Amino acid sequence: MKHLRRRSLMRSGAAALLGGAGLAACASGPEAKAGTQDMSAPRRGTWRMPAESAEHARTFLAWPPRDSVWEEYAEDAQRDIAGIARALADFEPVTLLAAPGELKAARRACGADVEILPVPVDDLWIRDSGPTFVAGAKGLEAIDFHFNGWGGKQEHRRDARVARGILQRHRVPRIDAQLTAEGGALEVDGHGTLLATESSLVNANRNPGMSRDAVEAELKRLLGVTEVIWLPGVRGRDITDYHIDALARFCEDGKLLLSRPPENGAAVWRRAYETSRRILEKATDARGRQLEIIDLPEADPSRLGRRGPEFLGGYANYYVANGAVLVPRFGDRKSDRNAASLIGELHPGREVVPVEIPMIAEGGGGIHCSTQQQPAP
Incomplete structure (x- = not known):
């Protein structure tokens, strides 16, 4: 693929995007205005972002079009999305966005239980391009975080309109965020x-x-949180600048899963894990409790045959659905089995559903990156 994948920045064309048109694009619109405002004074909002484990009304997915950054790999990426959609449809309503010219192919692949909407998209990462739903005083509302292609790193002409389009179609009130963010950057308990x-x-x-x-x-105002635990992350090594959903996830009350890279993995991700663990060991949640941190070992690419440099073998990118938790399966039987068992133990009462996502993982993402929940009213 010629695009900047999610796990590592391809040097070809990256400098031009980050130094030229990409930054020019992200310096316009609501996010640029936010940069000039003094928003350090706390402002209480009337919204609250539910945990992913709360009941869902539906899950949104996006069908990667053939005229996209996936190029000749689009069919393989579509197969992965269809697998996620079919697995989810056994537990809750599923709505998939697809370009008008690809509706038939999407219906054929996903089956009759999946609702298909004619909405053009650039890519499949709807966790980031879609709206972030919150509970408001008047019912369900949703935040438009002004998706800008992860800081201008990828073309996003269609995806920039996805959040607004979903909310208009489902008649959900839109909250205009005064900053730019992506859903994969936010993890709430x-x-x-x-x-x-x-x-x-x-x-x-x-x-x-x-x-x-x-x-x-601004995040406290929009999401209704009172405590933010900041981890340094890693800049410029993947297209997301290291989203939290590749690193750490809340599970049972007061417990947190931390993705642990393999010993033979890249040093940058090992250092990020070690730094994050030290911070989290001293952190407390909004109720003043110290978190219990549980390591979730990543799959070892060396045991999976040939994998590209962007391959993401992190099981932390799972998705919690109604009555189920969808866990990626990478092909290492022992690693897959251990991860599914641990995640299942920490999400009691939910069926563990392993889903193979070979192309999505090669693109540096996972099941969580490819889904966005709409909470039940």
Whole structure:
């Protein structure tokens, strides 16, 4: 693929995107205005972001078009998305966005239980391009975080309109965020705690001129959280600038899964894991409790045959659905089995559903990146 994949920045064309048109694009619109405002003073909002484990009304997915960054791999990526959609449809309603010219192919692949909407998209990562739903005083509302291609790193002409399009079609009130973010950058426990990486949010490619305090104040206002645990993350090594959903996830009350890279993995990810663990061991949640941290070992690419440099073998990118938890399966039987068992133990009462996602993983993403939940009213 010629695009910047999610796990590592391809040098070809990256400098031009980050130094030229990409940053110019992200310096316009609502996010640029946010960069000039003093938002460090706390402002209480009337919204609350439910935990992913709360009941869902539906899950959204996006069908990667053939005229996309996936190029000749589009059919393989579509096969992975169809597998996720079919697995989810056994547990809750599923709505998939697809270009008008690809509706028939999507219906054929996903089956009659999946609703298909004629909405053009650039890519499949709807966790980031789609709206982030919150509970408001008047019912369900949703935040438009102004998706800008992860800081101008990828073309996003269609995906920039996805959040607004979904909300208009489903008649959900739209909240205009005063910063730029992606859904994969936000991990909440549903009790007032937000976990995030500085590298993906306190970054000039999303929020020029905004301090960490300013970003935190707006996130507290929008998501209804009172405690933000910041991890440094890693800048410029993957297209997301290290989203939190590749690193850490809240599970049972007061417990947190931390993705542990293999010993023979790249040093940058090992250091990020070690630094994050030290911070989390000292952190407390919104209720003042110390978190219990549980390591979730990643798959070892050396035991999986040939894998590209962008391959993401992190099981932390699972998805919690109604009555189920969808866990990636990479092909290492022992590793897959151990991860599914651990995730299942920490999400009691839910069926563990392993899903193979070979092309999505090669693209540096996972099941969580490819889904976005709409909470039940």
